[in-house]
Amino acid sequence: MNSIVCIKQVIDPEAPPSSFKIDTASKKAVLSGVPPVVDPYSEYAVEAALKIKDGQGGTITAISLGNNMLREVVKKPLSMGADELILLEDDAFTDGDSWTTAFALAAAIRKVAEYDLIFCGREASDTNAGQVGPAIAKLLGLPVVTLARKIEVSDGKARIERVTDDGYEVIEVSLPAVITVSNEVGEPRYPTIKGIMAAKKKEPAVWKPADTGLESSQVSTAGQRARIVKLFQPVREGTCELIEGESPEEAAANLAQKLRDAKVL
């Protein structure tokens, strides 16, 4: 059972809000003094692939797209237990949209050729776009199941619990298929010392656009179908009125009285 996992390097979504700044020129957010990380949703996707590998064996190939990716960041899936890492790394991958990203990833996956499952995070923590998984499926002509929280594979089929608004549904799909993974799949495992050592020794394959047959019209701003017009931080309105008291209990009672007086209660 061979899996491909699409992963992304992002600015740390857990970083304190004070370090978050918007670069108006590039229309991207930057963090001052906080290193990038593997997108948490990507890690859930890696974890889902590892659970399949635990039970059924096979290989896991992680693929990432970007430019100037930090090796110690994007190698994390290897240290968690993935077997190979392919980096689509080029200036041409700096800009673009969901279309160019999915198009390039689909081209790379075609080149990898041997796979049963393709995992993506349900969305990325930076763009929150939530498109690349279904998009890859569409471009490769594969079925897709989104928002997976549990995946079992047998007899060339996957049985997937898909998160819904009020619970979950159980979906069966024939393989190969694309699956997007939600956080309900469970905490991603920590890299082991052995895994970290193995990842250190392993060099990722670096593919340029031409390596997967991508033309300049299909990458970067030339290939994109949506454009970011503006990026901004909404102004936080109002201030918080802090309610005090001689004791926590009194503060609590004062809070209730305050809400009553303000007709909130």
Next chain:
Amino acid sequence: MAENNVMVYAETAEGMLTAMATEGLGCGRKLADDLGQELSAVLLGADVESLAGEAITFGADKVYVVDDPLLKDYRTDAYLAAMEKVVNEAKPQIILMGQTTVGRDLAPSLAFHLGTTATLDCIDLTIDPESKQLLRTKPVYGGNAQAVFNSETNPQIASIRPKAMTPLQPDTSRKGDIIKIDAGLDPAAIRTAVLDRVVEEVAGIKLEDAETIVAGGRGIGGPEGFQQLEDLAKTLKGAVGATRPPCDNGWVPDTVQIGITGKIVAPDLYIAVGLSGSSQHMSGCSGAKTVVAINKDAEANIFRQAHYGVVGDWKKIVPAFTEKVRNLLAS
């Protein structure tokens, strides 16, 4: 034929239009009027034709109905094929749907199928006066920022965040056309099967409908703590919600998670207990009218979002607060 209408996929559940459908129609009506175009609604499912009239009362000029037993459950391939048929017939310039478990799946699939991208989870949609393109505002970076996108490719596809748009008052005098379309679905081309559907809804008032929500975070420490929040919620006739860590730790069901990847809520009163107020969580309750924070860390981000707050140990504050609220409501 040039694209000449705004289309809303009107989601149904249990034989009714969903709130999301009426919100979508309300938003679509405004965009259609701005463009001087018709608003068309799409109903997909089994036995949904009877809802067409209701879609008209909520603003649609035309309702396209694809009624097929194969559309009973949402399945990507089936819904995509049906939508493609409707889109080919109606030629919409804009297609809207809800950011629900259906919309999250259908919007990107449909967009890429039609050779474009979608913008998901939009909180504002307007027409650019010059280009007549759809300007889509959505939270990004987990709610730390918002981005506005446009696209030159038609149809322009977006999903709308629940509770971000206002439905029209239903008007039964409104007239419209109902157009039935046979999707001609091929069962063999539907590559997924829904084997089971499990409802994990917690007892009591639904989170999405609650006027008061008591939400707990990592600081609650375990399922026992959430029992105390439950007492407060009951006193206020509200519901209990949570940030991601309590759900991931199994203290509460996953279905009560509020945030950008959980439920989107907009209650009158949101009482945040033992939660720091991460962007990814706050983005899910940004529509709350009054936010009250109880947290021992005075520096926590939640105090930047709240209207009222108490700094201190929730274990001491919540029981006393519940007691006082009970007395006030009884008097």
